[in-house]
Amino acid sequence: MNEAAVSAEEIETVFAGTGDDEAADKCSSECVGGSANTAAMHATM
Amino acid sequence: MWIKAFSADDQHYVYSAWTNQIARISARLGDLLADQRPPAELRQRARQLGLLPDETCTLAVFPEPMIAAALADIESNGPQQLVLSLTEACNFRCRYCSYSGSYAHSRQHGSTSMSEATALTALRWYLAFPRRAYRLGFYGGEPLLRLPLIETLIGEARALLPAGATLDLGMTSNGWLLDDATIAFLARERIDLFVSVDGPAAVHDRYRRSARQEATFARVWDGLTRIRRQHPDYFRQHVNVSMTLAPPAALADIDAFIAGHPAVFAGKIPRLGTLSAAPSRLNEDLGIGGDESGIDLAPLRQRYLQAMIAGDAADGLSRAASEAAFASIHRRSMRAVSALVSSGGQCVPGKRCHVSVDGQLHMCEHGDEHLPIGDVHHGFDLARVRALLERYRDFVEPRCRDCWAVRLCSRCLRQLAAGPTLSEELFSARCAASRTALARDLADYCRARSRNERCFETLAERHDESIAP
Numbered sequence: 001m002n003e004a005a006v007s008a009e010e011i012e013t014v015f016a017g018t019g020d021d022e023a024a025d026k027c028s029s030e031c032v033g034g035s036a037n038t039a040a041m042h043a044t045m
Numbered sequence: 046m047w048i049k050a051f052s053a054d055d056q057h058y059v060y061s062a063w064t065n066q067i068a069r070i071s072a073r074l075g076d077l078l079a080d081q082r083p084p085a086e087l088r089q090r091a092r093q094l095g096l097l098p099d100e101t102c103t104l105a106v107f108p109e110p111m112i113a114a115a116l117a118d119i120e121s122n123g124p125q126q127l128v129l130s131l132t133e134a135c136n137f138r139c140r141y142c143s144y145s146g147s148y149a150h151s152r153q154h155g156s157t158s159m160s161e162a163t164a165l166t167a168l169r170w171y172l173a174f175p176r177r178a179y180r181l182g183f184y185g186g187e188p189l190l191r192l193p194l195i196e197t198l199i200g201e202a203r204a205l206l207p208a209g210a211t212l213d214l215g216m217t218s219n220g221w222l223l224d225d226a227t228i229a230f231l232a233r234e235r236i237d238l239f240v241s242v243d244g245p246a247a248v249h250d251r252y253r254r255s256a257r258q259e260a261t262f263a264r265v266w267d268g269l270t271r272i273r274r275q276h277p278d279y280f281r282q283h284v285n286v287s288m289t290l291a292p293p294a295a296l297a298d299i300d301a302f303i304a305g306h307p308a309v310f311a312g313k314i315p316r317l318g319t320l321s322a323a324p325s326r327l328n329e330d331l332g333i334g335g336d337e338s339g340i341d342l343a344p345l346r347q348r349y350l351q352a353m354i355a356g357d358a359a360d361g362l363s364r365a366a367s368e369a370a371f372a373s374i375h376r377r378s379m380r381a382v383s384a385l386v387s388s389g390g391q392c393v394p395g396k397r398c399h400v401s402v403d404g405q406l407h408m409c410e411h412g413d414e415h416l417p418i419g420d421v422h423h424g425f426d427l428a429r430v431r432a433l434l435e436r437y438r439d440f441v442e443p444r445c446r447d448c449w450a451v452r453l454c455s456r457c458l459r460q461l462a463a464g465p466t467l468s469e470e471l472f473s474a475r476c477a478a479s480r481t482a483l484a485r486d487l488a489d490y491c492r493a494r495s496r497n498e499r500c501f502e503t504l505a506e507r508h509d510e511s512i513a514p
Contacts, residue, residue, distance in 0.1 A: 006093050010071035014058075015494045017065060018505040019376030022387060022452055 047102050048091045049449035050078040053488040060487055061096040062452050064381045098383045104446040106389045107438045115393040116427050123174030124398035128182035128410045131191040132158035133402055137219045140252040141291050141320050143412050147327040150464040151412050163404040167421040168198055172205045182215040184410050189222040199234055223268025232276035239287040240269050244299040252291055287316045290340045292333050303362055317365045342366045350493050353500040370486045372504040389441045390455025394418045394430045415465040440467045454479050
């Protein structure tokens with residue numbers, strides 16, 4: 001096989017997602033909490 | 046390029062942001078699709094494999110119709126949640142606090158408090174929106190320093206609540222002022238309460254000191270455990286712990302502490318936080334060296350994954366550290382999108398509305414005081430909200446449009462703002478960290494599902510786990 005050629009036999013779709021999530025606001029439904037010292041919780045988790 | 050090749054164990058995979066699919070590929074394809082390959086070559090191969098469409102993929106962040114809908118929503122329906130900072134005063138001086146003075150763009154501890162008139166004006170403004178559900182949060186500073194005002198506000202809210210509507214209440218407290226009368230009030234009003242406890246005394250008291258520099262653990266823990274003894278149903282349903290994981294890491298001590306107190310922690314997923322990434326001299330102030338500045342959560346992630354693969358229930362701490370990332374991947378949409386329209390992770394400013402002590406409205410309570418969106422007397426400044434979303438769009442769209450993580454990543458104005466300015470430096474740091482984390486998460490996700498295809502089945506349904514049932 002040509003080094004650069006690709007074949008459908010070499011690829012298999014796996015592990016489908018189950019929902020309708022897109023990159024989304026993750027904070028609006030959060031309870032009041034995340035005290036001031038936890039400002040980066042979403043950046044680091 | 047909207048594809049990302051990665052490997053997990055001895056398997057090779059590729060993720061396509063066009064289809065949101067993950068595919069297992071041969072080692073040879075893994076090499077041909079590697080990041081280092083020339084973009085034109087990668088694109089051609091990805092198209093041949095059905096990983097990219099023939100047309101160029103595009104990204105539209107908060108395009109005009111989305112901004113118009115957002116403005117119409119907050120104008121008509123108001124905030125989902127109103128968070129009142131009742132005072133800037135605090136009886137603690139936690140050394141890592143955003144208001145400690147260590148941060149370049151954050152206010153410092155103050156003594157200013159919200160007047161009753163301002164608080165009532167904010168409340169009446171909120172309750173005038175026609176909603177079926179209202180959520181009112183009390184924040185600070187330490188909100189329990191304003192207990193009489195909280196009592197007044199709840200009484201007023203119940204009196205003004207539209208017929209048939211619900212009112213949920215929330216509060217974050219350092220737990221110092223939990224005397225029996227206060228506890229009885231919190232329980233009677235069913236206030237969702239987060240009490241900050243970082244771990245056992247030796248961990249908690251490292252940084253969480255009173256304004257007089259006293260150790261605080263013993264008194265806070267006593268208050269928390271009295272809530273449980275005196276009002277067990279309330280404690281079970283409405284009380285949780287907020288835990289800041291600060292270096293030097295003490296995960297083993299925290300684990301042992303949680304395991305040693307099942308009556309408090311059973312069924313709870315603590316709210317975890319880490320130190321802010323905002324510009325600061327925090328490490329210097331805490332005496333933390335560069336190699337100690339982060340917390341390695343890998344042990345918690347591995348424990349979580351092992352439990353999921355085995356089909357067991359993961360413990361609360363490992364869930365708190367891990368679950369959101371895997372849920373986000375597991376719940377991803379399988380819709381192919383070549384022209385992606387996205388919020389980019391930015392909320393609609395005003396949906397989670399924070400009122401500072403001076404009556405200004407803000408996007409949230411996490412330190413966005415430089416980006417106000419109105420005030421309690423005039424309501425939302427829609428022109429300002431529009432301008433903020435346009436700034437966000439103009440900043441994010443060109444930087445993210447060609448990134449493989451575009452459908453998984455999330456960033457907001459607060460995270461990108463250094464004071465009133467959107468920061469290239471903050472964006473770059475966040476972008477690099479986010480891509481590294483997402484590539485790791487994808488690999489861990491595939492590794493876990495290759496061992497147990499149904500291991501994340503319990504994450505399929507979205508449910509609010511902020512307060513464990």
